[in-house]
Amino acid sequence: PKEPESTWAVTGLYVYDNQVLDIAAAVRPSARGELEITDVNQAYLERGELHVECMSRGYAWLDTGTHDSLLEASEFVRVIQRRQGMQVACLEEIAYLQGFIAREQVEARGQLFAKTNYGQYLLRLAREEPVGRLRR
Numbered sequence: 001p002k003e004p005e006s007t008w009a010v011t012g013l014y015v016y017d018n019q020v021l022d023i024a025a026a027v028r029p030s031a032r033g034e035l036e037i038t039d040v041n042q043a044y045l046e047r048g049e050l051h052v053e054c055m056s057r058g059y060a061w062l063d064t065g066t067h068d069s070l071l072e073a074s075e076f077v078r079v080i081q082r083r084q085g086m087q088v089a090c091l092e093e094i095a096y097l098q099g100f101i102a103r104e105q106v107e108a109r110g111q112l113f114a115k116t117n118y119g120q121y122l123l124r125l126a127r128e129e130p131v132g133r134l135r136r
Contacts, residue, residue, distance in 0.1 A: 009061050010038070010041065010052075011055075011061050014037065014040075014041070016040070016044075019049075020040060023040050023043045023044070024040055026043075027039045027040060060076065062076060062077075086121075087118065087121050090118075090121065090122075090125075092105075092106050092109050092122055092125075093106070093122075093125055096125065103126050104126075106122055106125055106126040107122070107123065107126035109122050110122030110123035110124075110125070110126055111123070
């Protein structure tokens with residue numbers, strides 16, 4: 001919006017139940033001529049069934065809608081990964097720390113990608129004792 005009501009942003013990670021099929025079918029194009037996910041979220045809000053999680057410090061919202069913003073986001077991720085020695089949004093690591101997959105599964109994925117930095121990261125993760133499991 002040209003004049004947003006707040007500094008909050010609703011980022012693009014949504015999990016819906018099966019009601020979303022009927023809700024989405026009823027959504028009509030906006031003034032921009034696009035179907036807006038905000039309209040789906042608004043329907044859940046009006047039903048009293050919307051649950052929102054506010055992200056704490058350590059999260060970043062990166063818009064990649066232009067060539068320049070995509071390049072900026074790529075550079076941000078590169079710097080974080082190099083300086084902290086950790087992968088950003090490593091699905092295997094997240095699943096492992098949450099207890100969804102075993103160390104052996106992390107190692108198998110690491111072997112699959114062993115010729116890449118990502119694969120080497122997974123193999124290192126499988127060798128190390130996890131600092132702590134994330135809460136579910």
